[in-house]
Amino acid sequence: MIPVLMLLLLIVVQFALWSHAAQVAQLAASAGDRTARSVGGGPAQGVDRARSVLGGPGSDVISSNVTSEVLPGDLVEMTVTGKAESILPGLSFPVSAKLVGPIQEFRGSE
16 A cells, blocks of 8 residues: 555656646746847847756756747747656656747837
C-alpha cells in the first residue's frame, strides 16, 4: 500500500512541476513578445528578455530554446520551448509557448 501511495505522490509532484514549467514558458514568451514588439525593441531584445525570465530563480524549465522572427505584415513571433524538471527517471515532459503580435510603432498627428 505504501509504495502505491508514494508513486501517486511522485506523479502529483511531477504534474505540478510540469504545470509550473508551462506557466514559466508562457511568462517568458509573453515578456519577450512585449519587448520585441515595443517601440525601440526588436527580436534580439525580445529573445534576451525571454532568456532572462527562463534563467531566473525557480524557473523549472531546462533545455530551453527561444526564437523570435519578424513575419510579413509587421508581426513578431516569439517561441519558447523546453522541458520541465523531471523527478521520474527516464521521463521527459516538454513545454512550449508561442505568441504572435503586431510591432508597435509611433504615429504622429498628421
